[in-house]
Amino acid sequence: MKGIIYITGEIGVDTTLNDVVQQVKSQSLATEYLVKIDSIGGYVDSGNDIYNYLLTLGKPVSTFTTKAYSIASKIFMAGSTRIIPEGAKDAIMIHLPWMEVQGTHQVISDYLKDLKAIEDDLVDFYSKVTEIDEKTIHSLLSNETYLDATQAFDWGFATQLQPAQLAVAKLKNNIEEKEESLMDKLNQKIDSIMNMLTGKKPVFKAELILQDGTSVSIVFPDLTESDTPAVDDMAMVDGQPAEGEYTMPDGTIFKFEMGVLTEIVPPVQEEQLQEEPVQEDSAEPTAIESEVENNESRLVELIEVLAKKNEELEAKYLALAKQVGSDFTSQKTEPVSSIQKENIEGVRTFSIKRKK
Template sequence: MTGNIYISGQIGTFDGATGVTLADVIAQVKKQPKATAFNVHINSEGGLVDVGFDIYNYLKSVGKPLTTIGSGIVASIATVIFMAGSKRQLRENTSFMVHLPWGSSMGTADELEQYADQLRAVEKKLIAFYKKSLNLNEQALIPLLRNETWLTPNQLTALGFTTSRLIPAAPKAYLKPKFNMKGNFSERDRHWMESLFTKVLGKFGHGSIMNKVVQDATGIEIDFTDLPDDAVPEIGAEATIDGEPAQGEYVMPEGQTYVFEAGVLTEIIEEDAAEEVAMLRSENKTLKRQLNSIKGEVLALKRQVGSKYSFDAKKASNRRPAENDRTAGLREYLRSKKGK
């Protein structure tokens, strides 16, 4: 069986936004103990370098065949995670970008120099990683990274990022309108990155934000047709699965359970609550079995009591003729006395 791992959105939690962590990836793997191989689905603009390398190292340590599949966008540190697969594929219209790490800092000149040294250390780590993974020298790599290069499918194959042809794109979009990178950004940084991403959307023909599509822990796609891609599903949202109204319960990679009735999201059960609900349902089933058992015992008692009353009634009816005979004999005796 081939399991599925989903890495969607920013890598790491920072700047007030929750992202994909190493713990999230480990949890997905642990929930699929029977998997003999994994497909790692990546749709990420990047994020924290350390977290990205942690996820990459963990995936490599799983010891099972990995196929990484990029869709929507694979950028920044997400490209490092992408390299964890022995087979590496992209869906059509997927944006792929590499660059040098960057961020911003405030402080004294000494503090800024210290931050610059740390940033250069991260640069060296990334360059060394790409050199080893792609078998390229620094003269080939550094210009690509320095210029924030968006690579074409042919370039990706030639450089060694991908190992097979593009996967035909499904008629859905997974792109997000914003993304965060490593560091504490100023408003100017955010506006610059948002404008850059807007240009990318225009370049690849995504002029508007598409509907929200999420995948559960088994890979089933849930399409929230009325929600924009950056929205968070809430109770009351309508969704379809394979074109049909969503129905039933679906466990998400983060541990939440979405409950649908006739295409409407009626309940979102958090992971801890889901365990409690499961326990309560189990207890409810046990109580129902006990109640049915008690009902059976009551019916049996009723049958026994009914049978006893019927038996006593028969005995009483059997006694009546004897009682009538005695009464008749008494009357005959009295008549004979009168005659005397």
């Protein structure tokens, strides 16, 4: 079971060590963790604390990012597997540490010593992890270097590039889709009426569950499996309201705020038009035709049930009328005959015939 840890915003402000610990504790059954990072960086001490904590989990840790800047880039390095989507721009940024300080000469001198020690530690850290010499690393830090996905992989910051799937534009049979949609609605109506008459409990359809490119499950509780997510739909991730961006396997990006889908960004890759062959008319009945025939039988059954219940109610009223001395008589002189199903010029219709 994979647990998900989110590190967003400013380290030490928006995401603290306590936040990360709480996320881990809420997923105590996880056998591995995926750390998703979307951060501009922040306080060095907080970043070091989070990095060290991830190393002590004793379970496999993978990291994923499209934006890990400053000290957040060190947290990204905590993953034994470090993933960046192929084609991501400015995914990693490293620079020398800096600080704002006020005080006496002695206070500032002390801060300078601390700043130099932090700088040396970062140079040593990145040099060991990437196996790049310290002089080159120091030069990269001094120039505030941004790395795209390919550079991050080539220089050892990332261990894996996530392939980007090309968007595919397909021609679909809109008529068939509409027929299937109408058929679904008809099924739901018939099921609802039959359940009411027979006393059966309704069967609810499963909620819509999608997975992004990192296998994170996004649950849309108000949608069904045949629905397509749209702006303003609600979604959950790991039992919590969805937040942030999720890149789907086809390259589509879903953006959420407080569990609400606020934007759907289509893939930016070059589209490849693939036409689906139009099926020739076949003498064999299609799946939709078979479903229609099945629903016809169910409608016949439904009408028969309604007719039977009507007769039962009328018999009860007659019995009651006799008890109270009423002169109520039935308007029906003959019982309802069988329900017949007819086909007129290829159009399926239903008619209820009574004996005269």
